[in-house]
Amino acid sequence: MTRHHAHEARQQVSDVAGPTLRIDPSVCDGVGICAHLAPDLIALDSWGYPIIDDHVLVRKRQQRQANAAVSACPKKALFISG
Numbered sequence: 001m002t003r004h005h006a007h008e009a010r011q012q013v014s015d016v017a018g019p020t021l022r023i024d025p026s027v028c029d030g031v032g033i034c035a036h037l038a039p040d041l042i043a044l045d046s047w048g049y050p051i052i053d054d055h056v057l058v059r060k061r062q063q064r065q066a067n068a069a070v071s072a073c074p075k076k077a078l079f080i081s082g
């Protein structure tokens, strides 16, 4: 299993309603700026690739962090859906 496959395997699609932070792992370069800006939502795996908490962004703090990470991602890999 390649690291990208391992990474994608963690990006479970959930059936929740509401805005959620998402990632396109095919464009992410794994530098991890996002994890510093959204520590409540993003952890880094052992290769430095983000692991996204895909729960609905119900709290203002979560929404602020998600927006900051989306804006700062140099690859435009992050987006908010829902």
Ligand code: SF4
Binding pocket: 023, 027, 028, 029, 030, 031, 032, 033, 034, 035, 048, 049, 050, 072, 073, 074, 075, 076, 077, 078
């Ligand atoms: S900032 Fe963007 S490119 Fe960098 S690790 Fe996070 S999602 Fe990937």
